[in-house]
Amino acid sequence: MRRPQLRVLSVLTTAVLLAGCTSTGAVDLDRPPQPLAVGNVDGTSTPVADPVYPAYGNPSVDVLHYGLALAWAPQTKTLTGKATVKLRVLRAEPALKLDLSSPYTLSSTSVDGVAAQGRVAGGKLTVDRALTAGTTVTLVVEYQGTPAPVPMPSHRGDAEPLGLTVTDAGELWTMQEPFGASTWYPSNDQPSDKALYDISITVPEGWEAVASGTPGPVTGSTYTYRSTQPVATYLTTLAVGQDYQVARLTGPRDLPISLWTRPGKDDRFLPVLRKAPQQLQWLEARFGQYPFPSAGAVIVPSRSAMETQQMVTIGGDVLSQGTNVSALDGIMLHEYAHQWFGDAVGPAVWKDVWLNEGWATYAEALYTAERDGYDIEDWARRARKSDADARQRLGPPGSPRADSFAESNVYVCPALMLHELHRALGDSAFFALARAWVSQHAGTAQDRAAFTAFVNKQTGRDFTKLIDAWLDSPTTPA
Numbered sequence: 201m202r203r204p205q206l207r208v209l210s211v212l213t214t215a216v217l218l219a220g221c222t223s224t225g226a227v228d229l230d231r232p233p234q235p236l237a238v239g240n241v242d243g244t245s246t247p248v249a250d251p252v253y254p255a256y257g258n259p260s261v262d263v264l265h266y267g268l269a270l271a272w273a274p275q276t277k278t279l280t281g282k283a284t285v286k287l288r289v290l291r292a293e294p295a296l297k298l299d300l301s302s303p304y305t306l307s308s309t310s311v312d313g314v315a316a317q318g319r320v321a322g323g324k325l326t327v328d329r330a331l332t333a334g335t336t337v338t339l340v341v342e343y344q345g346t347p348a349p350v351p352m353p354s355h356r357g358d359a360e361p362l363g364l365t366v367t368d369a370g371e372l373w374t375m376q377e378p379f380g381a382s383t384w385y386p387s388n389d390q391p392s393d394k395a396l397y398d399i400s401i402t403v404p405e406g407w408e409a410v411a412s413g414t415p416g417p418v419t420g421s422t423y424t425y426r427s428t429q430p431v432a433t434y435l436t437t438l439a440v441g442q443d444y445q446v447a448r449l450t451g452p453r454d455l456p457i458s459l460w461t462r463p464g465k466d467d468r469f470l471p472v473l474r475k476a477p478q479q480l481q482w483l484e485a486r487f488g489q490y491p492f493p494s495a496g497a498v499i500v501p502s503r504s505a506m507e508t509q510q511m512v513t514i515g516g517d518v519l520s521q522g523t524n525v526s527a528l529d530g531i532m533l534h535e536y537a538h539q540w541f542g543d544a545v546g547p548a549v550w551k552d553v554w555l556n557e558g559w560a561t562y563a564e565a566l567y568t569a570e571r572d573g574y575d576i577e578d579w580a581r582r583a584r585k586s587d588a589d590a591r592q593r594l595g596p597p598g599s600p601r602a603d604s605f606a607e608s609n610v611y612v613c614p615a616l617m618l619h620e621l622h623r624a625l626g627d628s629a630f631f632a633l634a635r636a637w638v639s640q641h642a643g644t645a646q647d648r649a650a651f652t653a654f655v656n657k658q659t660g661r662d663f664t665k666l667i668d669a670w671l672d673s674p675t676t677p678a
């Protein structure tokens with residue numbers, strides 16, 4: 201997610217190239233990035249209960265695949281959906297429960313082809329079908345209603361309601377971290393349960409639909425998208441409008457890139473958006489091959505930005521808040537960096553959101569450094585002041601508050617931790633660490649303990665105290 205608009209902003213947008221340990225220029229830009237061996241391509245995960253937002257998610261089931269057939273009627277602002285959800289039962293339960301917002305009514309529900317009574321209440325879909333541990337079942341839900349977002353638990357300057365949002369003109373868009381996918385489809389709406397997706401959206405003639413995943417065939421006014429590598433629910437996106445145009449670019453290794461913008465509204469974005477091939481090449485040189493078969497971005501009427509998988513969602517109101525084109529360049533790099541850190545490898549619980557934001561923030565710092573030529577130690581000194589302020593107001597990044605999601609402490613504090621690792625290891629070992637973390641864990645959700653163990657094993661050194669200090673200290677570590 202785009203970093204919060206707090207005092208740390210001026211620090212991060214002037215982040216710069218490493219000097220004083222080793223030079224980022226030492227990275228071998230001609231070395232071909234190694235392809236990732238993505239695990240869990242069948243959609244299997246190990247769901248766990250989220251301690252920060254326990255009302256969302258069901259650790260008793262593991263969703264393997266979502267098949268979403270959606271239709272949008274802008275005149276009545278009605279979303280009609282048929283969700284086919286294949287899932288593993290990890291623990292026996294008297295009923296099947298997933299997350300689904302209350303505005304929807306059900307037309308039918310069935311499990312393995314047998315009709316079952318279902319109901320929606322309190323943000324939960326409950327289907328009266330007992331579940332037996334060790335089995336795999338297929339739930340089919342037909343539903344309809346007018347989408348309604350839910351409050352975001354944050355004080356960020358760009359905080360806005362989460363989930364599928366309907367504009368006055370009948371268009372759709374969504375930003376949904378840490379939860380909000382359940383505002384448009386039945387889901388296990390927590391980060392540890394990744395799944396595969398097939399999404400189709402039927403819209404009126406003359407309208408366009410954009411979603412996360414790899415674009416597929418367009419038949420009439422039905423658009424299709426497929427995710428063949430695991431996706432967390434918060435990383436899905438949907439945008440529907442009647443003014444979109446698409447620009448198709450080619451990235452590294454002939455990677456297809458789709459840029460969806462609205463003529464006359466988003467023209468100022470295009471020069472930066474068209475830098476995607478160069479930005480992705482810069483990231484590949486440091487962190488390994490881009491993890492997915494396609495990339496892209498879609499502009500929506502939001503104040504924020506989100507690293508939705510394979511199709512970054514960018515708020516069209518970002519520039520109206522004083523963000524200049526140079527800063528937007530950094531924001532796009534930040535969101536693309538998340539495709540490695542947060543998307544390919546994500547957090548198992550929201551307590552570890554620093555795993556996403558620390559890496560993306562530090563990648564942005566290095567990129568902006570190389571672009572602008574500042575000394576990274578000057579960045580670090582100013583970042584330490586922001587770190588101290590963030591810890592005082594929000595606490596350490598390893599224990600984020602439920603009412604302060606994705607605020608500055610989970611951005612700048614872990615970015616500084618990674619800077620300390622970088623200083624200790626030097627370029628070669630640090631970027632080898634980053635590449636190995638992604639390549640060995642792609643397609644999975646990880647936690648702090650796994651990251652610490654990996655760093656120690658990969659480097660042959662014990663960095664436990666350093667990591668713990670930066671994640672747990674109420675004040676900035678010395």
